[in-house]
Amino acid sequence: MSTASLAFSGAGPIAAATRERVLESARELGYAGPNPLGRQLRRGRSGIVGVVIGDALARAFRDPVSTQVLDGLVGHLGPLDLGVLLVPGSAAPDAPAVDPLLESAAMDVAVVMWGGNDDDPVLSTLQRRGIPTVVVEGRKLPGVCVVGIDDRTGMAATTQHLLDLGHTRIATVTLPMDRDRHEGPVDEARLERPMWEITRRRLDGVLDTGVRPVVVYETPASLVEHGASAGRALLGEPDRPTAVVCQSDLLASGVVLAARELGLRVPQDVSVAGFDGIELPWLAPDELTTVVQPLTDKGATLGRIVEELLAGEEVADHEMPVSLRVGTTTGPPPA
Numbered sequence: 001m002s003t004a005s006l007a008f009s010g011a012g013p014i015a016a017a018t019r020e021r022v023l024e025s026a027r028e029l030g031y032a033g034p035n036p037l038g039r040q041l042r043r044g045r046s047g048i049v050g051v052v053i054g055d056a057l058a059r060a061f062r063d064p065v066s067t068q069v070l071d072g073l074v075g076h077l078g079p080l081d082l083g084v085l086l087v088p089g090s091a092a093p094d095a096p097a098v099d100p101l102l103e104s105a106a107m108d109v110a111v112v113m114w115g116g117n118d119d120d121p122v123l124s125t126l127q128r129r130g131i132p133t134v135v136v137e138g139r140k141l142p143g144v145c146v147v148g149i150d151d152r153t154g155m156a157a158t159t160q161h162l163l164d165l166g167h168t169r170i171a172t173v174t175l176p177m178d179r180d181r182h183e184g185p186v187d188e189a190r191l192e193r194p195m196w197e198i199t200r201r202r203l204d205g206v207l208d209t210g211v212r213p214v215v216v217y218e219t220p221a222s223l224v225e226h227g228a229s230a231g232r233a234l235l236g237e238p239d240r241p242t243a244v245v246c247q248s249d250l251l252a253s254g255v256v257l258a259a260r261e262l263g264l265r266v267p268q269d270v271s272v273a274g275f276d277g278i279e280l281p282w283l284a285p286d287e288l289t290t291v292v293q294p295l296t297d298k299g300a301t302l303g304r305i306v307e308e309l310l311a312g313e314e315v316a317d318h319e320m321p322v323s324l325r326v327g328t329t330t331g332p333p334p335a
């Protein structure tokens with residue numbers, strides 16, 4: 001038994017000829033190798049990395065930001081012989097805050113996408129289970145590693161770009177503020193409530209420039225149709241803003257489409273800026289002004305941290321830089 005185990009593992013003191021004899025016998029018997037479950041029990045690991053998406057999968061996989069980060073993560077984990085278990089977030093505000101998979105599924109490390117507030121029930125569940133956790137774009141919490149970007153500075157740079165062009169009536173379209181996923185203008189009382197970290201940081205980036213948006217419009221998800229709804233609401237009034245800065249490129253592209261629908265020219269009548277730096281060829285001839293973040297590299301960084309956690313190493317938080325890319329959708333305000 002031990003000789004067969006050494007032959008299949010490819011490690012340990014076994015002669016090449018003996019290993020070949022074992023593998024040849026296995027081929028004749030149709031034996032594929034040791035039972036993976038038995039191997040997991042022996043190692044005390046599942047070989048699984050849980051990825052908590054934080055949203056319904058149907059929405060998440062329509063967002064290139066999520067898919068590019070996952071691509072970078074899976075690309076790093078594959079050669080390590082690690083599998084990925086996708087754990088969806090709640091699809092509706094009244095759905096359970098924690099998917100049952102999170103309570104019982106075997107996983108060695110968890111990656112939480114877009115979350116990580118102090119009272120996050122997902123993090124509480126993972127910490128109670130003793131599962132090492134990496135959070136994407138979350139708040140720094142004890143025992144949790146955070147991989148993020150300098151999005152607050154990026155949003156400030158975009159807003160300053162609009163100020164330098166001469167805009168004073170600037171509106172902002174945000175990502176969801178919490179699990180309620182409201183849609184519509186946000187009042188002062190809601191702005192004072194705790195909100196998801198990624199939304200708060202990007203909103204703070206706008207405020208850091210001294211701008212007080214004429215309207216803060218919350219959306220339930222980062223999708224084009226939600227940006228279009230926001231655009232119709234913001235641009236359909238006579239006292240419309242002259243510029244709209246959005247917390248994602250998909251939301252910004254929706255605002256551009258709404259402007260076209262209303263007969264407005266971009267940027268002559270209204271400027272629009274986004275965040276993420278994704279490719280939007282269908283928006284041609286417009287090229288979105290946006291903050292570019294390293295999406296695939298972010299996923300690869302997550303993979304390296306997972307590898308370090310599995311090796312029992314100390315891990316550090318990572319904050320990745322972003323850069324402003326000026327396109328054709330921003331210009332001086334209308335006279």
